[in-house]
Amino acid sequence: PPLLVPVRLQRAGYDVQIGAGLIGRAGARLAPLLPQKRVMIVTDENVAALHLPALIAGLDETGIQHQTITVPPGEGSKTLAQYGRVTNALLEAGVERGTTVVALGGGVVGDLAGFAAATTLRGLPFVQIPTTLLSQVDSSVGGKTGINTPFGKNLLGAFHQPISVLIDTGALATLPAREIRAGYAEIVKSGLLGDADLFEWCDRHGQAVLAGDPDLQAEAIRRACAFKAAVVADDEREERKTNGRALLNLGHTFGHALEAELGYDGRLLHGEGVSIGLRLAFMLSVRLGYCAQADLDRVTAHLERLGMPARISDTGHEFSAATLVRHMRRDKKMRDGRLSFVLVRGIGKAFTCRDVPDEAVLATLREDG
Numbered sequence: 001p002p003l004l005v006p007v008r009l010q011r012a013g014y015d016v017q018i019g020a021g022l023i024g025r026a027g028a029r030l031a032p033l034l035p036q037k038r039v040m041i042v043t044d045e046n047v048a049a050l051h052l053p054a055l056i057a058g059l060d061e062t063g064i065q066h067q068t069i070t071v072p073p074g075e076g077s078k079t080l081a082q083y084g085r086v087t088n089a090l091l092e093a094g095v096e097r098g099t100t101v102v103a104l105g106g107g108v109v110g111d112l113a114g115f116a117a118a119t120t121l122r123g124l125p126f127v128q129i130p131t132t133l134l135s136q137v138d139s140s141v142g143g144k145t146g147i148n149t150p151f152g153k154n155l156l157g158a159f160h161q162p163i164s165v166l167i168d169t170g171a172l173a174t175l176p177a178r179e180i181r182a183g184y185a186e187i188v189k190s191g192l193l194g195d196a197d198l199f200e201w202c203d204r205h206g207q208a209v210l211a212g213d214p215d216l217q218a219e220a221i222r223r224a225c226a227f228k229a230a231v232v233a234d235d236e237r238e239e240r241k242t243n244g245r246a247l248l249n250l251g252h253t254f255g256h257a258l259e260a261e262l263g264y265d266g267r268l269l270h271g272e273g274v275s276i277g278l279r280l281a282f283m284l285s286v287r288l289g290y291c292a293q294a295d296l297d298r299v300t301a302h303l304e305r306l307g308m309p310a311r312i313s314d315t316g317h318e319f320s321a322a323t324l325v326r327h328m329r330r331d332k333k334m335r336d337g338r339l340s341f342v343l344v345r346g347i348g349k350a351f352t353c354r355d356v357p358d359e360a361v362l363a364t365l366r367e368d369g
């Protein structure tokens with residue numbers, strides 16, 4: 001039987017189901033939840049080739065009607081143009097208020113399909129079947145959907161909670177090792193920011209998770225989803241500026257700056273930037289006197305032992321510290337000309353610090369790079 005993580009929100013409640021082979025059993029799992037025995041699948045070309053046949057076979061067995069909309073793979077599909085294509089296809093197919101949109105793919109497909117579901121006919125039921133480790137532990141839980149604009153990432157979007165999230169650990173067998181590591185960074189992040197037990201667990205089992213052990217992968221996903229579900233239940237719409245969902249950005253101010261500099265073209269995956277950013281956030285916390293060196297050393301040792309990116313030089317590129325700080329200033333979380341960071345008082349003890357001096361950030365970047 002699948003592992004279950006209940007997500008209980010103010011106006012929505014659903015279970016995240018985690019197990020091997022759930023894509024093939026999605027028809028049976030979804031049948032009791034669907035308002036209408038009809039779904040519109042949104043997926044990308046890579047995932048369609050690998051995992052769509054199993055989903056369709058299961059839907060056919062349970063008599064659920066389906067049509068599929070396929071977008072090109074990659075961040076380049078989170079655009080107004082692809083949003084227009086997807087919503088036109090939904091409308092052309094004659095969807096009704098009870099027709100469910102099913103996202104089969106990584107975070108790109110989940111964010112795009114979720115935004116299309118949130119807005120088409122003012123909101124269609126939505127199901128997430130995340131197929132990357134990152135989407136399984138992060139983007140599929142929480143209800144954030146959206147697309148990018150020329151002015152920045154994720155600037156058009158909506159909160160739209162799914163009616164169900166089905167996580168098939170079997171999908172990870174086809175995911176490139178680099179993408180597995182990128183997703184793992186978000187699991188470690190959860191531990192480091194608010195769940196010291198989860199970090200201990202990662203320290204013991206992370207190697208096996210990366211090596212593909214399906215039971216330990218399922219357990220890692222369960223723990224990360226349960227952690228995220230608790231944070232989201234506490235601050236569903238990111239209304240708390242410092243102490244709720246904002247803490248999920250540990251390592252992300254640094255990570256986004258590295259990503260911005262390498263231009264979102266695949267040279268640096270989001271999770272790779274986060275992995276390096278986690279260590280930088282600990283370094284900055286030590287420098288400012290909030291965190292003990294021993295905790296930073298544990299983080300460094302963990303990342304290095306697992307072969308995770310830990311240093312800016314691990315990207316294989318050189319960065320100017322001043323340029324990275326300029327990217328951080330453009331980050332939407334910046335206020336009043338002061339840099340705001342999620343810092344730590346130790347492992348599992350994150351907090352938001354709203355006035356970090358530029359010099360400390362520059363020194364941290366120079367120390368690392």
Ligand code: NAD
Nearest residue numbers: 046073074106107108109131132134135139144171174175
């Ligand atoms: P992605 O969706 O681009 O997937 C990465 C690559 O893996 C793609 O090429 C995809 O085709 C391929 N792929 C997917 N599943 C596969 C499988 N099982 N086997 C083989 N290949 C597979 O990227 P991602 O890392 O999953 O998601 C990144 C996106 O998620 C970003 O746009 C980010 O903004 C978003 N995100 C959203 C939230 C949220 O709360 N909504 C949170 C974190 C990230």
Ligand code: ZN
Nearest residue numbers: 186252270274
């Ligand atoms: Zn992230």
